[in-house]
Amino acid sequence: MTAPDLQAYIGIIEQLKTSLNSSNFEQMFSLLTADLPKSKQFILKMELKRIGQRCQFFIDLRGLVDGDVKPYPYQGKTHYMDENAIKVFEQGLEQYGSFTVGLYEEVRNTDNNFRVMHRKDTEKRVREALTRVANGNSELEQSADANELLEQPKIIEFGNYISRRDERMNFSIDVAVQTVSHRFTASTSDLSVSGCKIKVRKQQQAKIGQKITLFFTQLEQEFVLEMSNGVPYTIVDIEQHDQFSYWRMKRQPATDENKFSQFLQNFINGNKRRYKVNLDNVSACLLTKGYEQFYLPKLTTLPIFIAVRDNIATPISVLTTDHNKHCWQYFLDEQHKSVLISIINTKRLKTRIDQKSANSNCILYCFTHAVKGKLFYYSATDEELAQTPELRGVFYGFGSSKPSWRVFHFNFSASSAQFADPGSVLPQADEENTEQVSALVKGFIQDIRFMVSLTDITSSDSTLCYQKYTYQQTQLKLLAQFGHKKRSDIPHCEAVPMHYINLRAESRYLYKTAIEIQQADDMPNLTGFSRDFSAKGMQIETEIPVSFAKGDIILLNLPELQKISQKHQLSALAYEVMAVSKSRTIINLKVAGNDNKHSGQVFFQQLIKNNRSKLTQAQETPRYPGLSAALRNMYLQSQNNLQLFMQRKGIRYEINTVAKGKTAHTLHHIMRFGQAKAQNEPPVIELNNILRNSAASLQFAQQLKQMKRFEQGSEFLLFVSVGHKAKNSSDIECKYSYEFANEKAIQDYVSTSLQHGLLFCYRLCLMRTNRPDIEYFAKELNYISTYAIHKAKLLEEELWSVVGVLDVIDISAEIILRYAVNANPATIAQAKLAFLNS
Incomplete structure (x- = not known):
């Protein structure tokens, strides 16, 4: 695909690509680019040569386009394309003269490609948002609206999995709604055996828990339902959207219930390939579990x-x-x-x-x-x-x-x-x-x-x-x-x-071989054997207890392995002690130092590479199988930290996902400060204040680029000052510890902020995340793929873009005590409680 910086010259590229292999290409190129700088001419020529190269790739669009894909043989290879792609392919062969890189990219970017459709839809929504902003009353309002429309972060609630007993199908039909006082018409938004969601005009009032009766008037025109008294439902949720309300309802027991249930089940099964199955709750669950497995292995709490x-x-x-x-x-x-x-x-x-x-x-x-x-x-x-x-x-x-x-x-x-x-x-x-x-x-x-x-x-x-x-x-x-x-x-x-598939930086393999630990000159070497190894570490067992402690550096000899390797020196290998068992005989080691020239590391890397199929991978054997998962779920239901996730979009780093527990974090309240609490409206939070001065793209991103997955995190302190006269989030001041010259400046700021209002302080611990553990949410991913493979791919892409997590801890009380500020902690706590409940 042509790079964005060359899109302005796409007309020239289109004219010249038909002449790539002709004798007058240079003449035409000079004519069409005469008014361009030499540097641009050079870049354009390189791009034309790139798209004109012969391509050896197979084209396989199965699951990637909205169309029927079929085999297409070409020069001894079988490609898989739909009608649109075949048309583009054949036209391209006439233009390019052969199967080239440019043609391959054109075929994979047809209008019915799910990826292209998603990109165009996103661009359309951005344009619409900017148009709405352009119609604002002032330049300041335009800027605020743009931030709200374009930068609104996603909120993930850890441990919150919305389960559904039945499949819910997106299906719109006319129905009649009977309440205690009157009857009116509406339409369904989705339908399942045990419930449905209907769309009604906003002037129709109802309450959660209210009982109503639904008549499936449109279905009764095509099927014999024998439900003349209607179907009883209870309203469980109400969502407000523009001119309409959406009532989510649960079906109640009724006469001939089993017969109607069987009808709905057969109807949904017969039409779920024709109408879309509602995947919202499964998609939300997949993302929740995905972000959980990014955060939990990095848990510092x-x-x-x-x-x-x-x-x-x-x-x-x-x-x-x-x-x-x-x-x-x-x-x-x-x-x-x-x-x-x-x-x-x-x-x-x-x-x-x-x-x-x-x-x-x-x-x-x-x-x-x-x-x-x-x-x-x-x-x-x-x-x-x-x-x-x-x-x-x-x-x-x-x-x-x-x-x-x-x-x-x-x-x-x-x-x-x-x-x-x-x-x-x-x-x-x-x-x-x-x-x-x-x-x-x-x-x-x-x-x-x-x-x-x-x-x-x-x-x-x-x-x-x-x-x-x-x-x-x-x-x-x-x-x-x-x-x-x-x-x-x-x-x-x-x-x-904590157990996750990708928790360890590298796999360990079971292997028993003799080891010797070098001691002082007047003492004999300690002997023992290895239990398992990886490229960067090893677990060993000694014959007698040792006195080593975490952080000690020992020198290790591998006499048996030295006999089979003349290329690597396997004596006096420096390893750092990471842990010692209670018996003092089992020691966990890692390679000492950060360079890649450690002789033992190079040897084991080569050993694993050449013998992976013969080695037995070490598995953890927990005392209570399944206890880790149980405690993990219990922690998610009770924790009240806040997490900010960093995603990489090309060369940019962004924070657009916020995760929280069941109980709202104080920073979550602050990010919503000054907003009207509309009933049934989804929560909206504002990140601009805490990400002021490009904190995400400058400070956090720079730290993250230098960080390894297994390293401890980098810490930042965020100070949030709320004045007595603050009315909304724009009146709140946020400053990071790196913005102060010294500790005295921080102490003065803390004291001044408490004199004029409230001060919150948060410790932000930034860590690089592991790769997504696909096995953890494989069932949800497979289910979504069955009905909408493009949606599954988009969800997977989102999770693969996550590169870092910021764990946010409220340490306001400790900061006041640390700097010996002359303030009453109990009085401050009461004022904060009143602010958070306001």
Whole structure:
């Protein structure tokens, strides 16, 4: 396809392409391009040579065009084209003289190609939007309308899967609607066995839950329905659109119900190839699951599931990823036992429950103190420190001076085992083939009542701020009230890895071979064997326990493999320790350094490449199969973070998709600030303020380009200042931490903002996403492909365009405490609550 910068010269290209192989091509080219610069002449000639090259590709338009595709033999090859494409192909052969690259592109860009149709439809909608904007009253209104029409982001609600029992067909017929007071005509928008949606004039009033009777007057003219009393329905939803309302209704039991149900089922089955099947809910589910599997493997928050047994709240499981595992490991003591039961104790849970809020947040401060080989934990919430103001400075000053100092965002929410199984969204789903929660997993999660999410928001800047607090050495003994005693009855807490097909950066293969770990000169090498390997890592098992810790660099010898390889040096290979088992005999390693010249890495890459079919791929063997998926679903139902997704469109990076949980995030409220809350209208959010000064295309995109999929994310702080007189989103000021000269400037801004209104602060963690895990939503994709393959391809293209995710955490409370602003946190919290409810 001719590049956009040459579209202005498409007339010249059309005239010259018929003369590409003629003797007078140079003469004609000079004549037609005489008034063009030499640089443009050169580019045009290169383009003509490109489209004139002979093409060896096969043309296969099956599923890509709106037409009947059939075989078309040409010069010993069989192409698959419809009538439009064949016509273009044969005309092109006359113009070009042979099958060329230009002809191949023309055939694949006919007017009935689904991709072309979609592009033209998008361009048409943009033109219409710009036309409406051009008819505005002022230049300012035009700009605002253009942003609303062209930049309105898509909203994804995680964990929200709209299921339908029956297939719903887009089908419009006349019906009569009978309410309690009067009767009027309407038409159906779609139809299923158990419900339908009708289109009525806006002046017809109704309420959700109201019962009506529907008469299928047009169907009765063609079929004998024997439903003289009509069919009873209940209104379950009402949507307002321009001059019409759409009532979504559920059918109620009636006389001869089975007979009418059978008629509808047969009617839909007989016509669903003629009329379009409504795929809205399946498409929405596919996108929701697609964006979920981008976000969840990058989760920096540690979800902790709390079970209540014998009136005692106990953490029984955590959901781990490569990006939150450090939080889990932080709460493991010297015996590798979890101390979460002490940190998330009954008193703190009761405080959160007494808040009488669906979600309750606070700030949790922690540090550890080692005595005689034992690790003791100290922790306090911002609320607990507010009750003992005389110790707050001591806790901050002493705790922040220790390397173990951590600051966590603590979020509490209700949870339940009923959230573990979201069910199937596919109509007429076969229950036997639907994945369900096993009895083993049900037994494990049945007592879960709450979920606590811990997010590590520690930073070097914040630690320096806390270290400014001074204290007396004599006051340190008073910190004992924040310490947690050693417990001998610590219950087991299961660490469950998040499972997705593409979670790992590379596949691992089972392979056992001798290994040696080099020690100091006066000590013999440690011996053992490998358990599995990948190009960039290895898991090994030693014969005796080791004393290595995460981050140590060891030198590894592979004597058996060295015998079969003369090309690679397989001794003194530098590997970094990533994890050590409780038994201290199993070690996870990765290649030390970031270059690609590591001899072991090059050797294993070659080994995998040449022996992939002979190697056995390692598979995870969970203790409770299916528990990871169950906890994942439970987390999605309870989490209240906000996510912004970055997509790559050519060379541009955009943020046009926002994901949220069941409970609205404070930033979500801010992005809707000042909007009229129209009944039954879909939510509209405004991203312009938080993406000011091209933050997405400059700051975020530049970070993302340098980032690898397996790397930890880059963090940004977003400050949102809302003045007392703010009336809409344009009155809200947003600034990023990189816009301030230093920490003092940030502190002044925080103080000034609180004097003149409210201040919100958010930590944005940017990470590069993995490839789409097609297997995760394969059932939905296959179902959509059955009825509309072009729609399935567009949905797939959208997911493949996602390159990054920004996880948004509200850390407003911590910022106020960090900068020691002279303000009452309780008063600020009440003012924010009033603002968010306004």
